[in-house]
Amino acid sequence: MSVDAMVVDVVGIGAWSTTHHGWPALVAAFAGEKFAASPATMRPAPLLLPAAERRRAPDGVAVALEVASEAVAMARSSSTSSQGIDPHTLASVFTSAHGDLAIVDYLCTTLASDPTALSPTRFHLSVHNAAAGHWSIAADDRAPSTALAAGDDSFALGLLEAATMASAERRAVLLVAFDTPAVGLLAHATHGTALFGFALVLRPGDRRASDEAVEDEGGDDGVVDERAGDHEVSKRDVSDSQVSDHELGEDVITRLTLSITSASVTMPLPVRSALQPLARSSAAARALALAEALTVDGRTEVRYPLGDALALAIAIERNIPYDNRTGDEAIE
Amino acid sequence: MKPLAITACTATTAVGSGTTSLAEALRSRRSGLVINHDVEVATGVPLATWIGRVDGIASCVLPAGFEHLDCRNHRLAWLGLQADDFATRAREAIDRHGATRIAVLVGTSTSTIAASEAAYREHARSGAVPATMTRSDLHHLHATTAFVRDSLGAAGPCATVSTACSSSAKVFAQAARMIEVGLVDAAVVGGVDSLAASTLFGFHSLGLVSTERCRPFDVRRDGINVGEAAGYALLERFDAARHGDVPLLIGYGESSDAHHMSAPHPDGRGARAAIEAALRRARVPASTIDYVNLHGTATIRNDDVEAKVIALLFDERTHAASTKGWTGHTLGAAGLVEAVACLIALRDGFVPGTLGCEQRDPVCGPQIRIDGEEREVRFALNNAFAFGGNNAVLAFACDAAALAGATTR
Numbered sequence: 001m002s003v004d005a006m007v008v009d010v011v012g013i014g015a016w017s018t019t020h021h022g023w024p025a026l027v028a029a030f031a032g033e034k035f036a037a038s039p040a041t042m043r044p045a046p047l048l049l050p051a052a053e054r055r056r057a058p059d060g061v062a063v064a065l066e067v068a069s070e071a072v073a074m075a076r077s078s079s080t081s082s083q084g085i086d087p088h089t090l091a092s093v094f095t096s097a098h099g100d101l102a103i104v105d106y107l108c109t110t111l112a113s114d115p116t117a118l119s120p121t122r123f124h125l126s127v128h129n130a131a132a133g134h135w136s137i138a139a140d141d142r143a144p145s146t147a148l149a150a151g152d153d154s155f156a157l158g159l160l161e162a163a164t165m166a167s168a169e170r171r172a173v174l175l176v177a178f179d180t181p182a183v184g185l186l187a188h189a190t191h192g193t194a195l196f197g198f199a200l201v202l203r204p205g206d207r208r209a210s211d212e213a214v215e216d217e218g219g220d221d222g223v224v225d226e227r228a229g230d231h232e233v234s235k236r237d238v239s240d241s242q243v244s245d246h247e248l249g250e251d252v253i254t255r256l257t258l259s260i261t262s263a264s265v266t267m268p269l270p271v272r273s274a275l276q277p278l279a280r281s282s283a284a285a286r287a288l289a290l291a292e293a294l295t296v297d298g299r300t301e302v303r304y305p306l307g308d309a310l311a312l313a314i315a316i317e318r319n320i321p322y323d324n325r326t327g328d329e330a331i332e
Numbered sequence: 333m334k335p336l337a338i339t340a341c342t343a344t345t346a347v348g349s350g351t352t353s354l355a356e357a358l359r360s361r362r363s364g365l366v367i368n369h370d371v372e373v374a375t376g377v378p379l380a381t382w383i384g385r386v387d388g389i390a391s392c393v394l395p396a397g398f399e400h401l402d403c404r405n406h407r408l409a410w411l412g413l414q415a416d417d418f419a420t421r422a423r424e425a426i427d428r429h430g431a432t433r434i435a436v437l438v439g440t441s442t443s444t445i446a447a448s449e450a451a452y453r454e455h456a457r458s459g460a461v462p463a464t465m466t467r468s469d470l471h472h473l474h475a476t477t478a479f480v481r482d483s484l485g486a487a488g489p490c491a492t493v494s495t496a497c498s499s500s501a502k503v504f505a506q507a508a509r510m511i512e513v514g515l516v517d518a519a520v521v522g523g524v525d526s527l528a529a530s531t532l533f534g535f536h537s538l539g540l541v542s543t544e545r546c547r548p549f550d551v552r553r554d555g556i557n558v559g560e561a562a563g564y565a566l567l568e569r570f571d572a573a574r575h576g577d578v579p580l581l582i583g584y585g586e587s588s589d590a591h592h593m594s595a596p597h598p599d600g601r602g603a604r605a606a607i608e609a610a611l612r613r614a615r616v617p618a619s620t621i622d623y624v625n626l627h628g629t630a631t632i633r634n635d636d637v638e639a640k641v642i643a644l645l646f647d648e649r650t651h652a653a654s655t656k657g658w659t660g661h662t663l664g665a666a667g668l669v670e671a672v673a674c675l676i677a678l679r680d681g682f683v684p685g686t687l688g689c690e691q692r693d694p695v696c697g698p699q700i701r702i703d704g705e706e707r708e709v710r711f712a713l714n715n716a717f718a719f720g721g722n723n724a725v726l727a728f729a730c731d732a733a734a735l736a737g738a739t740t741r
Contacts, residue, residue, distance in 0.1 A: 108452035115533040123534035124594040128494035133720025136588035144586030149473040157491040168509040189471035309487040
């Protein structure tokens with residue numbers, strides 16, 4: 001069986017590093033602006049969380065919610081009403097090689113001294129889906145949500161799953177990649193050195209799929225009713241026959257065409273050499289090679305390793321100038 | 333969704349290795365739970381509770397070339413692969429489809445964390461950094477999944493799903509999507525979680541661990557027993573001519589409660605949405621479901637909410653029960669183990685009751701049963717609900733003929 005390429009449209013982007021607070025700052029850095037770096041901050045304070053939780057949330061949760069909020073706000077402000085992104089029914093894929101290493105370090109340290117002193121709050125924050133859970137609660141997002149890890153390939157596998165979910169279920173998907181710096185003894189075993197987060201809102205890229213998603217999403221669970229979808233396809237195939245599959249909606253930032261090929265490739269790095277150390281600082285920050293390709297008329301394909309034998313090839317077709325795109329619509 | 337053939341499955345739990353042990357234990361009401369003596373994790377603080385411990389881990393030897401990855405979770409993963417000749421079946425599928433055309437997706441909540449805990453304990457005692465602490469391929473969440481992939485010789489997309497106690501139910505959904513879009517032709521899905529101090533003392537800190545044997549849906553229930561397990565299933569695109577009357581994965585449903593990190597929504601909003609989504613994808617009505625393997629952890633709140641949702645959605649003919657009294661709560665492996673319990677019921681025509689439950693909570697409808705029974709089982713559901721309000725439900729059919737007869741048009 002041949003591998004069909006999956007086509008997804010990027011309609012929202014979010015990013016955060018200790019020196020790039022938000023997507024526009026990262027875009028400026030890719031453009032080589034000397035003043036791009038923000039004053040170094042240890043962690044973001046996502047407005048989506050109530051004030052008390054904003055301070056208490058672990059770094060991983062904080063950075064994940066910060067970039068998720070930015071990406072979803074951008075998608076909402078720019079998407080047309082017919083293809084609107086509803087945060088309450090937006091499926092999500094959270095991916096991180098290590099989750100919150102400070103929490104794991106706390107667990108292991110406490111268990112080595114006095115296991116019965118373990119904090120119940122820290123324990124429930126130790127689950128890998130802590131960020132996914134906090135997002136769903138804070139955004140009142142009742143749609144399916146998953147939390148993945150795949151070592152150094154965590155970003156690529158997360159993107160693959162988000163695109164697969166968008167294609168298979170014909171629905172919009174939020175992808176959030178994040179990693180946290182290693183602390184304590186764990187620093188001997190992990191190379192994560194910087195807090196980093198990156199998010200995309202993806203929509204199925206072919207006309208048929210994106211139209212159906214609007215028809216089918218809804219209800220409390222936001223689950224696509226495939227029977228209704230199948231029925232709609234036959235009508236739509238006729239009426240939409242004159243519309244090119246290749247036409248990008250005006251709210252689409254870039255169109256990604258993903259395929260898997262048998263190839264052994266090394267991790268991609270951003271062309272802008274100043275960003276390469278950051279790209280090497282964690283599994284999540286490997287997203288920077290793709291992020292850069294979303295912004296400038298440079299690379300049109302980025303390939304990520306998926307293990308030793310496969311590569312995830314992403315063909316990139318840019319649509320609107322990136323500098324017009326910032327999110328300003330709050331999630332209610 | 334297009335049904336997927338389940339061409340092999342296995343589970344290794346506290347009741348023994350393989351489907352034969354599990355089937356026998358479920359029928360004879362032989363529990364695998366034992367009193368915790370702090371042997372497996374050796375924290376120095378024996379927590380007063382019962383655990384679902386897998387026998388044979390101490391003497392298990394990892395295959396040649398993987399010695400450097402030795403730890404309890406990998407031994408458990410390896411033991412589980414040997415049961416029911418699963419590793420052989422998986423390798424045959426790899427030969428059939430090609431190594432890059434098979435995904436390996438494993439659910440786990442804590443992966444190799446017990447190895448990290450042990451290194452921290454050694455460091456606290458000696459002050460030196462243990463040599464094992466420098467192994468970057470051991471101390472991370474994806475370590476066990478990578479071990480499973482490499483020991484089988486698979487080379488397709490490989491990911492760890494870690495959504496706490498729904499992890500290894502969600503691997504079925506991810507595999508179904510990957511096969512649906514043509515990324516792969518088959519998937520090895522798994523669930524592996526071994527005993528660890530993090531989970532024992534973590535659930536204890538939340539007041540969710542019972543000092544007794546767990547009592548799912550009993551009015552006196554007071555918490556879980558932590559268990560360990562490894563389970564696997566082989567999923568392939570269904571081909572009637574080739575696969576005949578194999579059991580099928582016919583639906584999955586996922587949802588988020590969007591309510592609380594460690595407590596279910598009081599009305600079971602997310603649980604209900606996930607069940608309904610699974611039935612919708614399966615295209616069978618709730619009235620056709622013969623057996624529901626409940627999440628049934630024996631915590632006060634999970635069982636209360638789950639019982640209400642079951643009473644609301646199913647009629648009396650559906651037999652719903654929890655197998656946690658046999659295996660303990662195997663956390664990230666629970667979805668897989670309990671999927672295998674469903675497949676055994678579909679194969680054998682026997683549905684287990686709820687071991688440990690004596691006085692049913694009045695909140696339970698007639699669906700929730702204490703006793704097992706012989707009956708024809710054509711359709712089964714498996715519930716898995718997790719911290720973070722993360723819900724996953726799977727739907728299975730005994731074969732394609734049953735599905736054809738029941739599908740809603």
